[in-house]
């Protein structure tokens with residue numbers, strides 16, 4: 001790369017000295033200069049195109065807090081702008097899965113704040129449901145609020161480490177609901193609705 005760079009530099013110098021030593025009428029000199037300048041700009045363009053051989057990549061986040069380069073696999077402890085091994089520009093962001101992002105939110109903002117936000121999001125959904133009873137359903141808004149609540153519920157489950165318990169309770173509760181529906185005649189009634 002470096003040798004090639006120097007070769008092109010000397011090529012440009014040669015064209016310039018040829019320009020200086022060209023003899024002819026002023027029109028001929030002008031024409032010659034134009035051609036030489038065009039040749040130089042072509043060489044310069046080619047130079048700038050591959051003197052900076054930019055690679056692009058993204059950091060892949062791992063659970064142990066290590067980031068690895070998507071281009072060369074180099075592991076680093078922080079998400080710097082460039083990979084120190086292959087030089088890739090890390091403008092692709094950080095690849096994290098949803099669980100990692102939510103976990104990072106809890107550790108970065110703190111569990112207290114995330115619980116406050118959970119309470120806020122729950123009341124946002126409450127408000128949206130109340131509005132839908134009063135003035136009709138605003139589906140996009142309700143969907144957005146449900147997503148917010150789900151994200152916060154996921155974080156709450158992570159905080160209390162209770163995914164398994166929640167799943168067990170959920171199963172029990174749905175089963176109980178089915179029993180109640182059968183008891184109340186809500187199942188097997190072909191005339192419902």
Ligand SMILES: [Zn+2]
Pocket residue numbers: 069070071072073074083084085086087088
């Ligand atoms: Zn790299």
